[in-house]
Amino acid sequence: MMKDKKDKRIGATILLIIYFTILIFPIYWMVNTSLKYDEEILSSMTFFPREITFKNYEQIFTSELWMESFANSLIYVFMNVAITIVVSVPAAYAFSRWNFRGDKHLFFWLITNRMAPAVIFMIPFTQLYNNLGLFDTHIGVSIAHLLFNIPLAIWILEGFMSGIPKEIDETAFVDGYPFHKFFFKIFLPLVKQGIGVAAFLCFTFSWVELILAKTLTITDAKPVVVTLTVGIGAEGVKWGLLAAAGVLTIVPGALVVYFVRNYLAKGFALGRV
Amino acid sequence: MKNRAWLFLLPALAFMAVSAIIPLVTVINYSQNYIFAGSMPTFVGLENFVEVLQDPQFLGSIGRQFIFTFLVLLIEVPLGIIIALAMPKKGNWVPLNLVLLGIPLLIPYNVVGIIWRLFTQSDVGIVPAAFNGLNYAYNVTLNSGDAFFTILTVDVWHWTPLLILLSYAGLQAIPNAYYRAAAIDGASKWSTFKYVTLPKLRTVLTIGILLRFMDSFKIYSEPLLLTGGGPGTATTFLSLFISRKAESYELGYASAASLIYFFIVLVMSYIFFQFISRVGRGVHDEG
Numbered sequence: 147m148m149k150d151k152k153d154k155r156i157g158a159t160i161l162l163i164i165y166f167t168i169l170i171f172p173i174y175w176m177v178n179t180s181l182k183y184d185e186e187i188l189s190s191m192t193f194f195p196r197e198i199t200f201k202n203y204e205q206i207f208t209s210e211l212w213m214e215s216f217a218n219s220l221i222y223v224f225m226n227v228a229i230t231i232v233v234s235v236p237a238a239y240a241f242s243r244w245n246f247r248g249d250k251h252l253f254f255w256l257i258t259n260r261m262a263p264a265v266i267f268m269i270p271f272t273q274l275y276n277n278l279g280l281f282d283t284h285i286g287v288s289i290a291h292l293l294f295n296i297p298l299a300i301w302i303l304e305g306f307m308s309g310i311p312k313e314i315d316e317t318a319f320v321d322g323y324p325f326h327k328f329f330f331k332i333f334l335p336l337v338k339q340g341i342g343v344a345a346f347l348c349f350t351f352s353w354v355e356l357i358l359a360k361t362l363t364i365t366d367a368k369p370v371v372v373t374l375t376v377g378i379g380a381e382g383v384k385w386g387l388l389a390a391a392g393v394l395t396i397v398p399g400a401l402v403v404y405f406v407r408n409y410l411a412k413g414f415a416l417g418r419v
Numbered sequence: 420m421k422n423r424a425w426l427f428l429l430p431a432l433a434f435m436a437v438s439a440i441i442p443l444v445t446v447i448n449y450s451q452n453y454i455f456a457g458s459m460p461t462f463v464g465l466e467n468f469v470e471v472l473q474d475p476q477f478l479g480s481i482g483r484q485f486i487f488t489f490l491v492l493l494i495e496v497p498l499g500i501i502i503a504l505a506m507p508k509k510g511n512w513v514p515l516n517l518v519l520l521g522i523p524l525l526i527p528y529n530v531v532g533i534i535w536r537l538f539t540q541s542d543v544g545i546v547p548a549a550f551n552g553l554n555y556a557y558n559v560t561l562n563s564g565d566a567f568f569t570i571l572t573v574d575v576w577h578w579t580p581l582l583i584l585l586s587y588a589g590l591q592a593i594p595n596a597y598y599r600a601a602a603i604d605g606a607s608k609w610s611t612f613k614y615v616t617l618p619k620l621r622t623v624l625t626i627g628i629l630l631r632f633m634d635s636f637k638i639y640s641e642p643l644l645l646t647g648g649g650p651g652t653a654t655t656f657l658s659l660f661i662s663r664k665a666e667s668y669e670l671g672y673a674s675a676a677s678l679i680y681f682f683i684v685l686v687m688s689y690i691f692f693q694f695i696s697r698v699g700r701g702v703h704d705e706g
Contacts, residue, residue: 165505172576233430269449292434354527
């Protein structure tokens with residue numbers, strides 16, 4: 147019996163080692179490629195760079211195109227997250243605290259927008275933005291991304307807020323707190339984990355979104371995800387450069403995760419992530 | 420109270436009106452017109468819809484999309500459960516496992532495309548080299564089957580960790596007493612899994628399946644970057660197909676196709692939404 151259990155444990159461990167090796171290998175290969183000279187990438191397949199070089203990273207950090215692309219992405223992503231959180235917090239509060247006519251239907255309609263394929267909105271956004279003068283602007287892209295992020299944020303925040311007992315609101319009002327004071331001083335600190343999770347997910351979505359960002363920008367607001375796709379397909383693909391850019395696009399997501407790591411665990415437990 | 424609720428919703432709804440309702444109305448309007456490359460629109464009623472629904476290319480991309488999504492779920496869900504079961508329940512290795520699982524989920528889609536393009540290139544890739552060793556001439560730009568299964572592999576690599584994490588969270592929530600009771604009753608391993616583990620995983624699995632259904636159904640970046648939809652139309656999934664039509668300024672056609680696409684998503688979402696809220700209630704009643 148004991149031996150049987152031990153055998154099972156060994157089998158499971160071997161399975162895990164195989165799985166995790168396959169899981170991590172592609173990422174390792176990208177980092178590996180980003181540290182090589184182009185000659186080495188094109189001439190042979192090596193598991194370690196023969197000679198480590200930071201030339202690819204240097205090229206990105208000194209290129210105006212790449213640096214501007216990174217800046218453009220960061221600008222509209224932050225705009226998007228700020229607007230999303232500011233408008234979604236009160237909306238989620240309304241859904242979690244009050245019953246009103248059509249609230250269930252309104253909630254479902256909001257969620258369907260999260261599920262809608264972005265490609266549907268490609269044509270109308272182009273037309274609308276040309277008319278409004280929002281085409282190829284940061285605020286334009288960030289507003290387009292609200293379409294997916296507001297529903298997502300409301301969905302997550304509503305879950306967190308419904309976990310806060312209504313008695314807290316009632317006690318505060320009985321004690322004579324004016325609404326705005328209760329809301330900012332008592333309620334918001336209680337749901338700050340939810341705000342962290344929502345902000346993280348909105349950040350990653352807006353950061354990686356490709357269809358709308360590609361359609362709505364040409365030069366002035368062109369994000370790094372689009373610059374990456376343009377780099378491919380041109381004659382003589384610069385693999386080292388693309389790999390280095392790929393490594394760099396993971397960095398912001400990793401940083402955000404580091405800052406909200408404690409909130410994420412709770413968000414996961416709620417089953418909404 | 421009623422008025423206050425609407426006041427709180429107003430800012431969110433105002434933005435949603437700009438970014439959801441106005442575009443949708445535009446699409447509906449376009450779908451009933453013949454528009455090509457900036458010419459004046461001509462009203463054609465439902466003609467675009469008829470054309471789309473009779474277009475073998477559109478129907479082909481829908482079929483391909485359903486097969487792809489079905490295979491994604493068929494592979495990722497069982498694999499997610501198996502790996503979650505194999506993971507240690509406690510101990511020093513748990514945090515490392517969780518961090519490793521989190522890494523692929525953080526990588527932007529387009530970078531996923533680049534990683535795998537590096538992998539599968541005929542001149543510098545490691546995958547063709549490995550297949551050559553097995554005497555199989557793998558070529559992602561020439562062979563349809565290779566291209567399709569490469570995209571499928573990419574999705575499985577990228578998103579199975581999500582199902583593992585969800586299943587693992589679900590497994591952790593099952594009290595040990597259940598397993599002890601099953602052991603006392605002399606239940607076999609398989610029936611313990613079938614009657615104890617699986618029902619308890621139902622809630623997390625439904626959420627996981629829902630997310631994977633929705634996101635694999637709108638897969639776009641991976642085929643765009645990896646195969647460009649080819650060879651031929653082997654990896655031209657629904658989103659890519661419609662975006663190509665829109666980019667070639669066949670706006671009426673693309674709008675009608677978009678609405679049909681949206682309708683499918685809406686019906687599926689509604690079914691899943693009903694199912695989830697019922698499962699959610701069921702769990703609530705038990706506990």
